[in-house]
Amino acid sequence: MATFAALGPLLALVAGALAVLLLEAFLGRRRPKAPAAFAVVSLAAAAFCSVRAWGKGWSYFGGRLTADDLALSLTVLFVLAGAAVLLMGSGYAVRRGLDPGPFAGLVLIAVAGASVMVSSADGLVVFLGLEVLSVASYALTGLNRADRASAEAAAKYFLMGSFAGAFFVFGLAFVYGSTGGLAL
Numbered sequence: 001m002a003t004f005a006a007l008g009p010l011l012a013l014v015a016g017a018l019a020v021l022l023l024e025a026f027l028g029r030r031r032p033k034a035p036a037a038f039a040v041v042s043l044a045a046a047a048f049c050s051v052r053a054w055g056k057g058w059s060y061f062g063g064r065l066t067a068d069d070l071a072l073s074l075t076v077l078f079v080l081a082g083a084a085v086l087l088m089g090s091g092y093a094v095r096r097g098l099d100p101g102p103f104a105g106l107v108l109i110a111v112a113g114a115s116v117m118v119s120s121a122d123g124l125v126v127f128l129g130l131e132v133l134s135v136a137s138y139a140l141t142g143l144n145r146a147d148r149a150s151a152e153a154a155a156k157y158f159l160m161g162s163f164a165g166a167f168f169v170f171g172l173a174f175v176y177g178s179t180g181g182l183a184l
Contacts, residue, residue, distance in 0.1 A: 006058035006067040008049030009075050010112055010119075016042020017108035024101020036090035039104035040083055043111070047079045064122040071119040078118075082111040098143055106143070110136035123172050123182035130168065134161045 019042070020035045027034055050072045058067040085107050093103045113133030120126045138161065142154025176182055 004060065005049075005053065006060040006065065008053060009046040009067075009072075009079075010065075010115055012042055012046040012049055013108050013112035013115065016045070017105040017112070020101055020105045020108065024099060024105070033090065033094075033100070035101040035104040036086050039086050039108055042108060043079045043083045043086070046111075046115075047076050050075045050079070059121075061125075064125050065116070065119050066121050067119060071115075074118040075115045078111050078114045082107050093143075096144060097146065103140070103143060106136045106140045110140070121184050123175060123184060126184075127165070127168055127172065131165060134165065137161075 016039060020039050023038055024035050050067075053067045054069060054072055056067070059065060060067075086104055089103065089107075090100055093100050110133050113129045113131070113136060116129030116132060117126055118129075120129060138154055138158045141157050142151050144150040172182060
């Protein structure tokens with residue numbers, strides 16, 4: 001059944017990422033733990049939306065994004081992993097002088113990309129989720145602007161990811177050429 005509620009976990013993650021970035025812009029460094037705490041609340045909301053959708057078989061975008069039980073289980077797993085990263089990494093980010101808002105926002109966007117990947121029923125949407133996850137990971141890698149090694153690692157990771165993404169699109173072109181569609 002196509003319903004807007006199928007986008008609940010994804011909307012909770014993206015809205016949380018935007019809210020965390022706005023919170024960082026307005027609070028600055030006065031409350032360094034606030035972005036991570038708000039991001040964990042956003043992750044909890046995404047987990048709640050995933051659990052609420054359990055067993056309903058919702059879909060959206062013409063069936064290209066489905067909320068089946070496997071996708072919801074993996075989304076909850078990614079949410080738990082994102083919460084662990086936030087809880088363990090927020091103190092590290094503050095100690096290293098990194099901005100906690102972009103750190104928390106990028107973790108939420110990465111979790112959203114992983115959620116799109118596992119919820120997809122179309123190869124092109126899998127690629128879009130992969131790219132959202134990858135771009136957030138590139139930015140997380142290069143978040144420490146003071147460290148030259150961080151910038152170098154982000155550039156190398158970006159180049160490697162770009163080549164991998166190009167091969168993925170090349171494979172999608174072969175699949176589309178032989179089957180006439182990208183449905184999984």
